[in-house]
Amino acid sequence: MSLPFRRAAVLGHPIAHSLSPVLHAAAYRALGLDGWQYTAIDTTSEGLQDRVDDLDLTWAGLSLTMPLKQTVIPMLGEVDAVAVGTGAVNTVVVRPSSCGMTLAGYNTDVHGIVTAVSEGLARQDGQGGAPVGRAVVLGAGATAASALAALAELGCPSPRVLARSLARTSALREAAARLGVSPTYGVLEPLSAVDPLAHADVVVSTLPAHAADAVAETLRDRARGVPGVLLDVVYDPRPTALARAWEDLGGVVVPGERMLLHQAAHQVALMTGRTAPVAAMDDALTAALAR
Numbered sequence: 001m002s003l004p005f006r007r008a009a010v011l012g013h014p015i016a017h018s019l020s021p022v023l024h025a026a027a028y029r030a031l032g033l034d035g036w037q038y039t040a041i042d043t044t045s046e047g048l049q050d051r052v053d054d055l056d057l058t059w060a061g062l063s064l065t066m067p068l069k070q071t072v073i074p075m076l077g078e079v080d081a082v083a084v085g086t087g088a089v090n091t092v093v094v095r096p097s098s099c100g101m102t103l104a105g106y107n108t109d110v111h112g113i114v115t116a117v118s119e120g121l122a123r124q125d126g127q128g129g130a131p132v133g134r135a136v137v138l139g140a141g142a143t144a145a146s147a148l149a150a151l152a153e154l155g156c157p158s159p160r161v162l163a164r165s166l167a168r169t170s171a172l173r174e175a176a177a178r179l180g181v182s183p184t185y186g187v188l189e190p191l192s193a194v195d196p197l198a199h200a201d202v203v204v205s206t207l208p209a210h211a212a213d214a215v216a217e218t219l220r221d222r223a224r225g226v227p228g229v230l231l232d233v234v235y236d237p238r239p240t241a242l243a244r245a246w247e248d249l250g251g252v253v254v255p256g257e258r259m260l261l262h263q264a265a266h267q268v269a270l271m272t273g274r275t276a277p278v279a280a281m282d283d284a285l286t287a288a289l290a291r
Contacts, residue, residue, distance in 0.1 A: 005060035005094065006035045008271055011043040011051060012065030019257075019288055020063050023264040026284035030277035036060070045071045055094055057101055060271040062092040063264075066142055069107075076105040083107040085179040086145040087171065091267045106270055109143060112263030113150035113231065117202055120229035120254040131155025132202050134228075138188060138215075139206035140168045143233055145175035147204040148183060157181040160196050162188040164211070190218035198223040205232045205242055216241040219249070226251035233259055238289070261285055 010020040024038035043051050048068055052075045055062075064072055069088040073079060076092065083089045089105035096102075121130070135156040137147045140163035151159050161183045163169050169185055176183055186192065188207075193215045197203055205212055212232075219226070219242075230246040232239075235256035243253045265276035 005271065006037060006058055008036070008038045008060040008062065009041045010038075010063040010065070011041050011048065011068055013042055013044045015040045015042050015065065018065070019260060019285060020264060022284050022288045023261065023281045024063075024268060026281045027265070027268040027272075027277055030280035031272065031274055033272065043068065048072060049075060052092075052103070055101070055103065057094065057096055059094045061094050061267075063267055064090050064092065069142055073105060075103065077102045078104040080104070080106050082110050082149060085175065086110065086142070086149055087175050087178070088142045088145060090263070091270060093270050106266075107146060107149075108263040108266035108270070109146040109259070110149045110153070111266040112259040112261075113147055113204060114153050115262040116254050116258035117150065117154060117204070117229060117231050119258060120231065120252045121202070124229055124252045134200045135159035135202040135204070136196050136200045137161045137183070137204050137206065138193075138212060139163060140172045141206060143206035144172055144204075145179075147206055148172070148176055148181050149179050151202065151204070152179065152181045154202070156202070159183050160200075161185045162193055162196065164188050164207075188212075188215065190214045191222075194219055194222050198226050200226075201228045203228060203230045203246075205230065205234070205240075207234070209234050209237060209240070212240065212242040216245040220245040223249055225249050228252070229254060231259065232256055235260065235289070257285060257289060 010018050018040050021038050028036040069090050083105050086107050091106040091108050093104045132154040135151045137144050226249045229252045231254040232243050233256040234240050247253045265278050268276040
């Protein structure tokens, strides 16, 4: 099959330390797509329209970081249902159409979370696949909306959301309504977070680096153990304080780079039309993190 697309990029600000070029370049090598290039382009919300206007059929697509995941939506011809529900597009695919070109938006973060959490569940019981009963989401930003969609796919449409402030949950509540899920909400405080975390089957932390450090210390001091799986989307620093406490208490930790890997693999599949070479991408990611 002829693959006319040759260029792709990750856009964001700042973007210099993104690992997306490592992942996509490894995929292109493994797939034998010698003419393909993937770069990082520093782009603000104000400059995004110009970048989108520059796209043509030599492009495969774009990967986007926040806040571009929301800014880009009105610029697209198509947006898939998951991206509509979460209110976030992290992947734009350039496709030929009867009118020349169509830009289609997707959210691959949900796939990344589902696959990463499933890895943790399989490590926990040797099988995985059973529906998730009790789940907690830490944080209320765009990634939290993806976490809600992912947990619903895993069998838990009513997780507990713990946010640093309930005033920050309005956009997440709107996303939950679009997704048809019904989370409950609480304030993330060290003491009040211990019980729901310690009794959850799955916890997805979408908080930025160090935002859960105080919770980690209280959990370590007050919980006797944790039975569940923790996915902490942060991979710098790695491990986080929360991940260290969770593992010390007997829980299964899935590091954030697993979500990064699997969402990128889904991007590669969307942009190339080929099955993503996950093992080759994983090897490249591991080497990059070791450096």
